[in-house]
Amino acid sequence: MEQIKVFAPATVANLSCGFDVLGCCLDSVGDEMLIKKNDLNKIRITKVSGQELPMEADQNVAGVAVKALLGEIDSKQGFDIEISKNIKPGSGIGSSAASSAGAVFAVNKILGEPFSSNQLISFAMQGELLASGNAHADNVAPALLGGFSLVRSYCPLEVLSLPVPPELKVVVLHPMIEIKTKDSRSIIKQNVSLKSAINQWGNLGALVSALYTEDYELLGRSLQDEIVEPVRSILIPYFQELKKLTAENGALGFGISGSGPSVYALCKGDQTALKVKNAMKEFYSDKSIDFDLHLSGINKKGVKVL
Amino acid sequence: MEQIKVFAPATVANLSCGFDVLGCCLDSVGDEMLIKKNDLNKIRITKVSGQELPMEADQNVAGVAVKALLGEIDSKQGFDIEISKNIKPGSGIGSSAASSAGAVFAVNKILGEPFSSNQLISFAMQGELLASGNAHADNVAPALLGGFSLVRSYCPLEVLSLPVPPELKVVVLHPMIEIKTKDSRSIIKQNVSLKSAINQWGNLGALVSALYTEDYELLGRSLQDEIVEPVRSILIPYFQELKKLTAENGALGFGISGSGPSVYALCKGDQTALKVKNAMKEFYSDKSIDFDLHLSGINKKGVKVL
Structure with a gap:
């Protein structure tokens, strides 16, 4: 070849x-x-x-x-x-x-x-x-x-x-501001409270379980991050508003994609994902920030x- | 009634x-x-x-x-x-x-x-x-x-x-020294390094996966703790020697049970569990500490x- x-x-x-x-x-x-x-x-x-x-x-x-x-x-x-x-x-x-x-x-x-x-x-x-x-x-x-x-x-x-639950969809919003991964890593604290770490590994264990059992609701509840999100989300315009908006439109969970500035919403089914995508589009359209929006299945x- | x-x-x-x-x-x-x-x-x-x-x-x-x-x-x-x-x-x-x-x-x-x-x-x-x-x-x-x-x-x-992998057995050794849960909790640091926390939740996620897939070897590899064990194990007589001994006798993994002083070894199958139990018994018999030993299946x- x-x-x-x-x-x-x-x-x-x-x-x-x-x-x-x-x-x-x-x-x-x-x-x-x-x-x-x-x-x-x-x-x-x-x-x-x-x-x-x-x-x-x-x-x-x-x-x-x-x-x-x-x-x-x-x-x-x-x-x-x-x-x-x-x-x-x-x-x-x-x-x-x-x-x-x-x-x-x-x-x-x-x-x-x-x-x-x-x-x-x-x-x-x-x-x-x-x-x-x-x-x-x-x-x-x-x-x-x-x-x-x-x-x-x-x-x-x-x-x-x-395993990949079959109806899982991802909506990604990319607000076009630049955050370098290097910078985004540097603001994370290198020590965390044991209490937060315990919550984090309880949620990660539950997320893994939810993937095996195709329990979409549990998957949603487990998408929590009290360690990195509170720090990094400050750099992302309208993060909290988007979190609320996607939940109201039926998303299972919402958070930062990688080191940001993109955010993701996991959804069950195309219909909900489309609703979430449209709500994000409408919300961001009158903000003075260019953005990309993607709706995707999970690539196996x-x-x-x- | x-x-x-x-x-x-x-x-x-x-x-x-x-x-x-x-x-x-x-x-x-x-x-x-x-x-x-x-x-x-x-x-x-x-x-x-x-x-x-x-x-x-x-x-x-x-x-x-x-x-x-x-x-x-x-x-x-x-x-x-x-x-x-x-x-x-x-x-x-x-x-x-x-x-x-x-x-x-x-x-x-x-x-x-x-x-x-x-x-x-x-x-x-x-x-x-x-x-x-x-x-x-x-x-x-x-x-x-x-x-x-x-x-x-x-x-x-x-x-x-x-889920419970069907061949999983637990061997518990209880060295009869007293450690109060309250005291055992008080020596744990309330802040942990992010790096250790990441390793911990990677292992917990893998452990959950191993229970679903009945992957005993993966289960064993995931039984690691770099946050609490390094501190608490100091209070447990011959902890490191027992860890080495149980691994040599085929245990999947070994650690502190709860807040100690009991230690546990997870094993695949009765035969290995019995071998591990006997090795622990022989090792502890000439130490000047009374002990209990249990071999148990998982109670579903x-x-x-x-």
Whole structure:
């Protein structure tokens, strides 16, 4: 195989109670990437469209992730990477993760799949390290595995795939203000009260249970975050108003997507999701902030060949 | 119904990564309680055998729990409570929880079951408040519901029952030194690092997943606690040696039962559990500390009528 074109999906990380360990994969938002072998023994970013990204392979998350993969098998094979970017960098729905995950998935395919999806996660995490200063897995794991991913352990890396309740839909609102993941991480307190931590792990345990039992109401009740949301939500315009609005329109739960500024609402069924989306659209339309709105099912496959 | 005799089971709370939110119910260790109506409009502790317990109803966890129940329906009905105590107070396997849970279960039965098991948990928690200064639910919930209980939320109280992998066995070693739950709580730091908290909720999420998928190895890997165990284990003689020993003999995981000093090992199958039990027995036999050892299945029913 000389080249491959892939769809690299957006992801919603954290999901309120699952800070740094949980994420899910979207199916209607994502980038396209074309990866070709070259004979130059070099990784090159040959084309970026849709958004501006670094063209220097060492400064581009896709380049860094591919180099991590090739380094593992001491391969000198060169690749040209073209990225058609639909996910806006800094939006909070895994823009860097999509590029990292898509690139390592594609290169792995071209090389005859020497690595498992789980191994690809650790290479893609090198892209996250470049993007945010932190090699987190809660976007790259669901981008590669699809569905819901839970990071049980970072050292050694162990990621579980959790079941996807069939009627689950995600509405994502991206207010177009810039919050860098690095900055958004720096405002989080490095110590938390034991009481809040107990509430958080009680909710995360319940969320996992709700995914297995397809208990949508329980899933909604468990989407709580008293550790990160109170700090980060201050940076997101109209966060509390949107939370109230989405609940009134039947959303199961609402919170910050990744490090923001995007926010997500989980909904049961297309009809409710559409209602929630329309309510958010109407609310935000008279605010002086540009925004994107997405309604998506959960992508159970992750990165895929186009 | 004028009287009822019940079996009130021991429980293992926390289970390492589930501090204050998780517990499971044992089937071969527990108290017997006989509860009879009286015509005195009074709750009386009329007999305690096996262990010494307060005979004053307001100082006895069973008395306090029953009063909480009766208070809810403004009942003046009196009850006599006899407790045949097999679970040693202060052992860390839910001695107070068994008395509280057994008492409210029995009184509820006699009164024609005005309350659900979930409601009984909140009454039994009043007994825990008396015993430890903290109305925790991670012993009383599994004592009443059986199996594994997860406390999603304390306010409002919401408890989930989780599935029980069929081959799961518990070995409990009780070194007979006294650690009061109150004291054991007071040494825990009220602030924890975010990094440790993240690891803890990653493990708890994985533990819940493992119960649904009957993945015994994953269950074992998730039994980690870097928040409470490092502090409390110092009070438990030979904790690290026992941890190593149980792992070498095939236990899935090992940790502190409740607030200690009992320790638990989860095992797959009777044969491994017996091997682990025998290894613990041999190890502790030449130490100068008396001890009890229990091997139990998971009790899926909780308190039951005898």
